[in-house]
Amino acid sequence: MKIAFIGGGNMAAALISGLAGKLTAGANIHVVDPNPAALEKLSAQFGVTTSGALPGAQQAPDPAAYQTVASADVIVLAVKPQSMREVAEQLRPLLPAAGGEGGGPLLLSIAAGIRAADLSRWLGGGRAIVRCMPNTPALIGMGVTGLAASAGVSAEQKAAADAIMKAVGATVWLDDEAKIDAVTAVSGSGPAYVFYFIEAMQKAAEELGLSAEQGKALALATFTGAAQLAAQSDEPVSLLRERVTSKGGTTYAALTSMAADGVAEAIGRAMAAAAARGREMGVEFGAAD
Ligand SMILES: NC(=O)C1=CN([C@@H]2O[C@H](COP(=O)(O)OP(=O)(O)OC[C@H]3O[C@@H](n4cnc5c(N)ncnc54)[C@H](O)[C@@H]3O)[C@@H](O)[C@H]2O)C=CC1
Ligand SMILES: O=C(O)[C@@H]1CCC=N1
Numbered sequence: 001m002k003i004a005f006i007g008g009g010n011m012a013a014a015l016i017s018g019l020a021g022k023l024t025a026g027a028n029i030h031v032v033d034p035n036p037a038a039l040e041k042l043s044a045q046f047g048v049t050t051s052g053a054l055p056g057a058q059q060a061p062d063p064a065a066y067q068t069v070a071s072a073d074v075i076v077l078a079v080k081p082q083s084m085r086e087v088a089e090q091l092r093p094l095l096p097a098a099g100g101e102g103g104g105p106l107l108l109s110i111a112a113g114i115r116a117a118d119l120s121r122w123l124g125g126g127r128a129i130v131r132c133m134p135n136t137p138a139l140i141g142m143g144v145t146g147l148a149a150s151a152g153v154s155a156e157q158k159a160a161a162d163a164i165m166k167a168v169g170a171t172v173w174l175d176d177e178a179k180i181d182a183v184t185a186v187s188g189s190g191p192a193y194v195f196y197f198i199e200a201m202q203k204a205a206e207e208l209g210l211s212a213e214q215g216k217a218l219a220l221a222t223f224t225g226a227a228q229l230a231a232q233s234d235e236p237v238s239l240l241r242e243r244v245t246s247k248g249g250t251t252y253a254a255l256t257s258m259a260a261d262g263v264a265e266a267i268g269r270a271m272a273a274a275a276a277r278g279r280e281m282g283v284e285f286g287a288a289d
Contacts, residue, residue: 001028001160004069006054006087007078008033008042011110014138015076018168020046030068054090070094074160077109077119081285084114088122098126098152106157108164110134112184113281116150116177128153130161131180133188134168143169146183148176181278185271193270198223 001024005012008031020026026047032054033039039050051065069075069091079087096104107129109119116129130153134145145165149158165171174180198219205215230237245251258264 001074001163002068002072003029003074003076003164004072005029005031005033005076005078006069006091007076007080007083008035008038008050009078010136011134011138012076012078013038013042014136014143015078015110015134015164015168016042016046016048017139018141018143019164020048023163023167030065030072032065032069054087054094066094070096072105074106074108074164076164077107077111079111081111081113081281084109084111084119084285085122088119092122092124095123095127098124101128101152101154103152104128106130106153106160108132108161112188113181113278113285115282115286116148118282118286120150126152128157130158131177132161132165133180133183134165135187136191138168141168144172144187145169146172146174146180146187148174148180150177181275181282184278185274189274193267194223 003019003024005016008016012031012033016026016029016031020029027049029046029048031039031042031048031050032052033050034052036052039052042048043050049068051068054065054069075091077084077087098104104127107119107123107127109116109129110132112133114131116131119129120127129150130147131150132145132147135143137143138145143165145168147161147165149161153161162171162173172183174183201219201222202212202215205218206212210218226240230240233240241255245255
C-alpha cells in the first residue's frame with residue numbers, strides 16, 4: 001500500500017511509527033511538510049521519502065513529489081484544521097478526476113471539525129473520504145480511532161482505512177460523520193484530560209509530603225492499573241469504584257469531596273465544550289465562499 005501524508009507533525013509521526021515496516025515499508029510512505037526538521041526526523045527514523053511542498057505552496061514545489069502523491073493509494077491529511085482548505089486546494093490538481101465508488105485515492109482526514117463535504121468540495125467533488133479521529137497513544141500502539149466513511153468509499157477503501165488505524169491501536173466505526181465530534185471530545189482530546197488528572201494527583205501527592213518521583217510513580221501506576229483492571233473486568237466500572245470505597249473510609253471522604261465540587265458535572269461540561277468546538281471549527285474553517 002502506497003501512503004502519502006500531507007503534514008508530518010505530531011499525529012502523522014504517531015501514525016507513521018505504527019505503519020512503517022509493519023503495514024507497509026517505510027519507502028512506500030511519502031511525507032509532505034514545509035518543516036525540514038520534521039521531514040529529516042521522519043526519514044531518519046522510518047525510511048520514508050519526503051518533500052517540502054505541494055504545487056501552489058509558497059516554497060519551491062518539488063515535481064518529483066507530485067507523481068508520488070498523485071499515485072498514492074491513500075492520502076492522509078494531517079495538517080491543522082485551519083490549513084486544510086489551502087492544502088486541499090493545492091492537492092486538487094494532482095488528483096485524478098473523481099470516478100464512481102472507490103475511484104481515485106482514499107482521502108483519510110484526521111483533522112478535528114473539518115467536514116467531509118467541505119473537503120470533497122475543495123478537492124474537486126466526488127472524493128472518497130474517511131474522517132478519522134485518532135489520539136496520541138497511537139505513538140505506542142495504544143491509540144483508539146473513531147472513523148466515518150462518506151458515500152463513495154468502497155469496501156476495500158474502508159478496509160484500508162481500518163488497517164491503517166489498527167496499526168496504531170483499536171478502531172470504532174461510526175454510522176454518522178457528525179458523531180466524530182463526540183469521539184473527539186471523548187478519546188481525541190481525552191489523553192489531555194488523563195494527563196491533567198495525573199498532573200493534579202502528582203501535585204497533591206507532593207503537598208501531602210511525598211517526593212515528586214514517588215508521586216509520579218504512584219499516580220502513573222494507579223492510572224495504568226485501574227484502567228487495565230476496568231478493561232479486563234466484566235463488571236461495570238461503577239462496581240469497581242464501589243469496591244475501593246469502604247463505608248466511612250478514605251475513598252468515601254475523597255469521593256464525597258469530589259461530588260461536593262461537582263467534578264463529574266465539570267467533566268461533562270468540559271466534554272460538551274470540546275464537542276461544541278469541533279462543530280464550530282467545522283463552520284469556521286469550512287464555510288463555503
Ligand atoms: N494532536 C492530537 O492529539 C490530535 C490531532 N488531531 C488532528 O491532527 C491534525 C494535525 O495535528 P498535529 O499533528 O497535532 O499538529 P502539528 O502542528 O504537530 O502538525 C501539523 C503539520 O502540518 C505541517 N503543515 C503546515 N502547512 C502545511 C502544508 N501546506 N503542507 C504540508 N504540511 C503542512 C506543519 O509543518 C506541521 O508539521 C490536526 O488537524 C488535528 O486536529 C487528531 C487527533 C488527535
Ligand atoms: O485539540 C485538538 O483540536 C486536537 C483534536 C483532538 C486532539 N487534539
